[in-house]
Amino acid sequence: MQASQKVVTINDQEQVVIEPGVSSLAELVSKFTLDNNVAVAIDSKIIPHRLWGSTLLFGDEQLTIFGAIAGG
Amino acid sequence: MKSLTDQQFVRYSRQVMMERWGEAGQLSLADAKVVIIGCGGLGNTVASLLAGAGVGHITLMDDDNVELSNLPRQLAFDMGDIANAKVLALANRLREQNEDIAVTPLLQRFEYGCASQCLSGATLVLDCSDNFATRYAINHACLDLMLPLLSASVIGWHGQMLLVINDGEHNSHGCYQCLFNHTDDRALNCNTAGVSGAAVAIVASYQANEAIRFMLGQKSTLSSSLMLIDTISLDNKKLKRTSDPKCAVCANKGKH
Numbered sequence A: 001m002q003a004s005q006k007v008v009t010i011n012d013q014e015q016v017v018i019e020p021g022v023s024s025l026a027e028l029v030s031k032f033t034l035d036n037n038v039a040v041a042i043d044s045k046i047i048p049h050r051l052w053g054s055t056l057l058f059g060d061e062q063l064t065i066f067g068a069i070a071g072g
Numbered sequence B: 001m002k003s004l005t006d007q008q009f010v011r012y013s014r015q016v017m018m019e020r021w022g023e024a025g026q027l028s029l030a031d032a033k034v035v036i037i038g039c040g041g042l043g044n045t046v047a048s049l050l051a052g053a054g055v056g057h058i059t060l061m062d063d064d065n066v067e068l069s070n071l072p073r074q075l076a077f078d079m080g081d082i083a084n085a086k087v088l089a090l091a092n093r094l095r096e097q098n099e100d101i102a103v104t105p106l107l108q109r110f111e112y113g114c115a116s117q118c119l120s121g122a123t124l125v126l127d128c129s130d131n132f133a134t135r136y137a138i139n140h141a142c143l144d145l146m147l148p149l150l151s152a153s154v155i156g157w158h159g160q161m162l163l164v165i166n167d168g169e170h171n172s173h174g175c176y177q178c179l180f181n182h183t184d185d186r187a188l189n190c191n192t193a194g195v196s197g198a199a200v201a202i203v204a205s206y207q208a209n210e211a212i213r214f215m216l217g218q219k220s221t222l223s224s225s226l227m228l229i230d231t232i233s234l235d236n237k238k239l240k241r242t243s244d245p246k247c248a249v250c251a252n253k254g255k256h
Helices: A025-032 B006-011 B022-031 B041-053 B086-097 B112-118 B132-145 B197-215
Strands: A006-010 A014-018 A038-042 A045-047 A062-067 B033-037 B057-061 B102-106 B124-127 B149-155 B158-164 B225-230 B237-240
Touching (some): A014 A025, A025 A038, A025 A062, A045 B237, B022 B197, B033 B041, B041 B057, B041 B086, B124 B132, B124 B197, B132 B158, B149 B197, B158 B197, B197 B225
Parallel strands (some): A006 A062, B033 B124, B057 B102, B124 B149
Antiparallel strands (some): A006 A014, A038 A062, B149 B158, B158 B225, B225 B237
16 A cells, blocks of 8 residues: 555454545445445444435545344 | 332332432333333343333334244243234233233334324333334334334344434434435345344343433433444444434424
8 A cells, every 4th residue: 555545444444545535435335335225434423325425535534334234 | 209119119129229210210110101112032121121120101012923933032932922912922921020010012013103192102112123114114203203212123143222312402413214214125134134132132131221221311322322232242332323414204303
């Protein structure tokens, strides 16, 4: 990884390289999973699905991607 | 002024002696009415813990019958209950467990249309259901009726839980649908992904504990967050919730 590259960390493990200020949350999630049944938090704050397209990533964010579960 | 009987005082002594519980708290529980929607794994354990704690009025809703595959995690049921209605079997167990409390079984699936009748007078609604359609309907109904909702779910080794207060002041944290507005039938459930009975009991215990604390008037950080429960790593996470400004259910209600 080059020094100028920015990464986000997903679920405390996987690191993904992004273009700072250009990559949106929607783009990144679509690369990570095709599952629509997920929610995402940036730095422990959940971002409503409708706002993913307008939420830009700048690097160093900690993402939590998790699936909705219905079991009871 | 109401007070506990001598027998009640002995029965509930270990919780009444606790800080932030006391006799007044016990009397609050006796006056409270909870509606538990879903009498599967979560509903079984939650109902039993609330009945044991002395929650005075417990309404149970479910339209399923007991099956053999339920028994590992639905601990109120045994072989003699197979093919019987879950809601009736569980109601009987709760009455045996605590004669102080009133239990009302409703043998029906929750639907939005029945909400005003089924949820009437509830102090707290507990979502222990097993499908998204019901979860959305409960969320919508509680929002319209301004009833607090404590929602929990579990699959595999993992659980999720949130509290939606629905009093207008806390609505900036959004509702259930703000979190998950794209769920469909492909989302995991216990029938397709399996579930650990012990994990169910852990999540149900968290849910019952939060329910009791809510009825005792204690504040909960879950009113602004979603708890992710991981029974493998034992690292639970709390994620801050935010409302969806265009949420189809809650966008025009309360503060945003």
